[in-house]
Amino acid sequence: xxxxxxxxxxxxxxxxxxxxxxxxxxxxxxxxxxxxxxxxxxxxxxxxxxxxxxxxxxxxxxxxxxxxxxxxxxxxxxxxxxxxxxxxxxxxxxxxxxxxxxxxxxxxxxxxxxxxxxxxxxxxxxxxxxxxxxxxxxxxxxxxxxxxxxxxxxxxxxxxxxxxxxxxxxxxxxxxxxxxxxxxxxxxxxxxxxxxxxxxxxxxxxxxxxxxxxxxxxxxxxxxxxxxxxxxxxxxxxxxxxxxxxxxxxxxxxxxxxxxxxxxxxxxxxxxxxxxxxxxxxxxxxxxxxxxxxxxxxxxxxxx
Numbered sequence: 001x002x003x004x005x006x007x008x009x010x011x012x013x014x015x016x017x018x019x020x021x022x023x024x025x026x027x028x029x030x031x032x033x034x035x036x037x038x039x040x041x042x043x044x045x046x047x048x049x050x051x052x053x054x055x056x057x058x059x060x061x062x063x064x065x066x067x068x069x070x071x072x073x074x075x076x077x078x079x080x081x082x083x084x085x086x087x088x089x090x091x092x093x094x095x096x097x098x099x100x101x102x103x104x105x106x107x108x109x110x111x112x113x114x115x116x117x118x119x120x121x122x123x124x125x126x127x128x129x130x131x132x133x134x135x136x137x138x139x140x141x142x143x144x145x146x147x148x149x150x151x152x153x154x155x156x157x158x159x160x161x162x163x164x165x166x167x168x169x170x171x172x173x174x175x176x177x178x179x180x181x182x183x184x185x186x187x188x189x190x191x192x193x194x195x196x197x198x199x200x201x202x203x204x205x206x207x208x209x210x211x212x213x214x215x216x217x218x219x220x221x222x223x224x225x226x227x228x229x230x231x232x233x234x235x236x237x238x239x240x241x242x243x244x245x246x247x248x249x250x251x252x253x254x255x256x257x258x259x260x261x262x263x264x265x266x267x268x269x270x271x272x273x274x275x276x277x278x279x280x281x282x283x284x285x286x287x288x289x290x291x292x293x294x295x296x297x298x299x300x301x302x303x304x
Contacts, residue, residue, distance in 0.1 A: 098256035112174035121185030
């Protein structure tokens with residue numbers, strides 16, 4: 001009887017298997033990273049499209065004639081382009097007056113907000129006085145109070161002193177240090193070394209001179225971010241003018257467009273042209289100050 005031997009498996013593949021795993025592991029990590037990048041960019045692209053489609057729709061509608069608005073299927077690129085819509089908004093409503101009023105409110109409001117917030121932040125960051133921390137937290141706690149709670153008391157107070165239908169109820173509070181702006185500037189001032197203040201005091205500089213010649217020049221990113229936030233707030237402010245203003249010749253763009261939309265309820269090209277006109281300064285400002293905006297957001301939250 002012959003005994004057949006079973007074929008022996010060669011040991012070579014077993015020896016090569018760990019090597020294959022060693023070479024496969026880096027490839028799997030690389031592919032995983034690529035997959036994460038693809039998913040990330042896909043999500044960002046979808047979010048960008050979702051945010052930009054309404055803007056492109058507004059831009060497209062502002063360049064159409066009234067008949068083109070109701071065409072189906074939708075035409076994103078109007079033909080012919082009706083540039084006259086941007087000129088008609090100035091003949092249908094006093095948009096030059098609205099624009100000038102908005103510029104006045106924005107310039108004075110931004111100046112008051114930046115100056116008052118910087119002064120308050122300098123006091124909280126550099127001066128040592130009793131109850132400094134409790135007062136700072138008390139100021140921050142006012143941000144938790146909804147604006148609707150203070151609307152009626154504010155109107156009663158300003159009505160009793162005769163400020164209704166003037167810009168004073170909107171502009172005077174700007175010179176009383178907004179809590180959020182004060183917090184941002186204080187966080188930045190805390191990052192400036194105290195040795196600079198001490199060196200300046202040895203040379204005979206006082207607190208005001210240190211503030212103007214040392215603190216403010218070193219705080220341009222933070223001041224830019226506060227100015228940008230204040231600009232967006234006062235340029236787009238609707239609630240304040242709606243409550244305190246009554247004369248149409250004092251309306252800003254936000255309130256003027258609201259009345260214009262009510263009068264032109266069926267003329268969508270004019271409505272979109274007026275809205276786009278009011279948005280252009282904000283878009284242009286962000287495009288110019290984007291570097292300062294990002295830098296200010298980063299540097300203002302470094303130290304608590």
